[in-house]
Amino acid sequence: MADKRCKSDPIRQHWVPRFYLRYVATPETRDTENPLVWVFSKESGEPKLTSTRQIAAQSFLYSPKDCLGASKLDMEKELEALEAIMSPIWRIVSREFVNFLANEEIRKGLALFVSILHLRHPARLSEVDKIHEKIVAECEAMPTDNAGRPIIESVEIGGELRAFDNSGWHEYKAAGREEKKRIFVDAIRRNATHGAEILLRKRWYIVFSQKPVFMTTDTPVTVFNRNHKAFGLATPGTSIYFPLCPTRVLVMDDDRVQPNGLYHPLLDDTRSSVPFNKAAWHHAKRFMISPRHTDEVCAELLAEHE
Numbered sequence: 001m002a003d004k005r006c007k008s009d010p011i012r013q014h015w016v017p018r019f020y021l022r023y024v025a026t027p028e029t030r031d032t033e034n035p036l037v038w039v040f041s042k043e044s045g046e047p048k049l050t051s052t053r054q055i056a057a058q059s060f061l062y063s064p065k066d067c068l069g070a071s072k073l074d075m076e077k078e079l080e081a082l083e084a085i086m087s088p089i090w091r092i093v094s095r096e097f098v099n100f101l102a103n104e105e106i107r108k109g110l111a112l113f114v115s116i117l118h119l120r121h122p123a124r125l126s127e128v129d130k131i132h133e134k135i136v137a138e139c140e141a142m143p144t145d146n147a148g149r150p151i152i153e154s155v156e157i158g159g160e161l162r163a164f165d166n167s168g169w170h171e172y173k174a175a176g177r178e179e180k181k182r183i184f185v186d187a188i189r190r191n192a193t194h195g196a197e198i199l200l201r202k203r204w205y206i207v208f209s210q211k212p213v214f215m216t217t218d219t220p221v222t223v224f225n226r227n228h229k230a231f232g233l234a235t236p237g238t239s240i241y242f243p244l245c246p247t248r249v250l251v252m253d254d255d256r257v258q259p260n261g262l263y264h265p266l267l268d269d270t271r272s273s274v275p276f277n278k279a280a281w282h283h284a285k286r287f288m289i290s291p292r293h294t295d296e297v298c299a300e301l302l303a304e305h306e
């Protein structure tokens with residue numbers, strides 16, 4: 001059945017918001033109707049100066065089709081509403097020295113925004129595919145009842161045993177693209193607030209420079225843990241880097257010794273920015289995004305190994 005939509009429906013849905021990309025656009029285009037950014041792919045090709053309309057977007061990413069073939073736009077509209085709230089806040093956090101400990105409203109807004117930015121990435125949709133495949137394979141190896149459904153009394157989720165309901169097994173096993181997209185969208189709603197609460201418990205600080213030295217990527221929320229191979233936001237030792245703009249990076253970590261809520265200037269803008277750019281590039285899924293020509297950024301990353 002053909003997709004049913006009106007002309008105003010958002011077909012290309014950005015997983016990195018355009019208002020955020022405007023802040024990493026070239027200085028000459030940042031305040032125009034069509035901001036441009038330098039993009040360099042991890043896979044192939046040369047650096048390109050590209051419109052923010054064209055990157056980090058996918059057709060109907062957050063709009064699974066219903067049984068009548070119509071794309072559900074609820075999540076896209078919720079994301080647009082959040083971005084409308086955060087856009088004016090970005091003018092503050094990208095330029096001023098905000099006291100995050102005193103300004104709880106901005107801190108909570110940022111925590112929710114970062115949590116959702118992490119959850120809304122298409123990589124999470126790919127993870128749904130992998131998890132679905134793994135669950136089906138493991139359940140297929142179990143004994144089955146007369147209806148061909150796996151006989152499982154309970155499953156452990158987050159250390160808690162829960163009764164396993166196999167009544168919808170065949171529907172789950174047969175889940176296609178649109179069903180998996182619904183799981184992806186539901187996970188954003190279900191986990192957004194929980195992720196924000198985890199981030200609010202961490203230590204926050206800002207690293208800032210006088211020059212626009214920081215880049216971002218198609219995966220702007222860099223999540224890493226030096227002590228664990230498998231980890232999540234709540235795993236002890238997990239840290240987050242998130243470039244607010246080319247002169248500021250928000251860091252969230254579990255360091256309880258160092259002070260909270262401070263601003264730390266880079267002593268050497270170019271050299272000192274390399275560890276942050278290196279981490280961002282390492283964790284990027286597809287490409288880097290910068291207001292500077294990406295050849296310049298890559299040269300700085302390579303110089304660190306010389």
